[in-house]
Amino acid sequence: MTDTIEINVHPDLSGIAQTDWDACACPEGADGRPIDPFTTYRFLRALETSGSVGPGTGWQPRYLTAHQDGQMIAVAPLYAKGHSQGEYIFDHNWAHAYENAGGRYYPKLQMAVPFTPATGRRFLTRAGFEMAGMSAIMQGAVQIAADNDLSSLHVTFCTEAEAIAGAEMGLLSRIGQQFHWVNDAYEDFGGFLAQLASRKRKNIRRERAQAQNFGGEIVSLTGDAIQPEHWDAFWRFYQDTGNRKWGTPYLTRAFFDAAQECLRDDMLLVLAMRDGHAVAGALNMIGRDTLYGRYWGCTEHHPCLHFELCYYQAIDFAIANGMSRVEAGAQGEHKLARGYLPVATHSLHWFRDQGFKDAVARYLEAEREAVDEEIEILTTYGPFRNEPREEQQ
Structure with missing residues (x-):
């Protein structure tokens, strides 16, 4: 020095x-x-x-x-x-x-x-x-x-x-x-699927169809579209996942209040909504060229909803916004079959x-x-x- x-x-x-x-x-x-x-x-x-x-x-x-x-x-x-x-x-x-x-x-x-x-x-x-x-x-x-x-x-x-x-x-x-998804200049999700082996392509289509059939709608929110009640729901999801994985959640409830105040433009919140209530959600952070998958949780279990909210919706967002990659967080060889290498x-x-x-x-x-x-x-x-x-x- x-x-x-x-x-x-x-x-x-x-x-x-x-x-x-x-x-x-x-x-x-x-x-x-x-x-x-x-x-x-x-x-x-x-x-x-x-x-x-x-x-x-x-x-x-x-x-x-x-x-x-x-x-x-x-x-x-x-x-x-x-x-x-x-x-x-x-x-x-x-x-x-x-x-x-x-x-x-x-x-x-x-x-x-x-x-x-x-x-x-x-x-x-x-x-x-x-x-x-x-x-x-x-x-x-x-x-x-x-x-x-x-x-x-x-x-x-x-x-x-x-x-x-x-x-x-x-x-x-x-x-x-880790496992990351790389955008090979795809015009849409179909362009990504076209690069996959037939069996893998059919499996992803089947998973997306199953997930969409959970009985509600999937919404992607960022910026001012994220409201305090969305954090109330996600806190429940986060607590459930944190208790199962780590014993005690790392983030406090106050962190999500801070997110609403000063981080919501940096965040993409994907929620599965039914009858006006969120039943599952995935939280991502938005970089200039990369979408970072961070947390997932649910209060109801539905087939393939985890894959849809965490991986496929992230790919959709990255393609739509011209982003080069999605980093899906730590561990998880199940990501490989879904295009994350x-x-x-x-x-x-x-x-x-x-x-x-x-x-x-x-x-x-x-x-x-x-x-x-x-x-x-x-x-x-x-x-x-x-x-x-x-x-x-």
């Missing part, structure tokens, strides 16, 4: 001007929709003010800012973590090994968007300061971990370019795998203990080979009738 760059740590966003943060997180937002809706000031602030992160959650904000000559040139969403929940790139086995060897794994530092397995920049730099800003933030985060005797620093769901740069700086890189995700890891770092490095080398092989094999099982397409970058 050069003497001319100053790193500061902030316990909340109130001490950072929104214009300064967003100038680094989403400079393109000045001309319209941001590329990454999750690193905007308004999204991270909604997590904070709603109590979804902060005291008692295991996610303590430690936002980083970098200044040079009085100007903010880089920021990063950094958190002190007391557990490994809500990350989706799992290190539970590392924590167990570390503590079985007599070490203290938690707290650790996590550079991430909480509860969000979506790829995006983690080293958020003002235009023209990409290398200097990333280097300063990286060195600052590592120094904070070292000065406080923390076990580790983890940068999750970063971009591939950041993973390469971080590895060159001495961090360990890790790859994972496997792609690599990336993370970076630093460990204070050199011996433990060496052990993890060996593990990651073997894991990387396994993940590469899995992606290659799964791609061959894709639904497309032609040769499997390479992921568009």
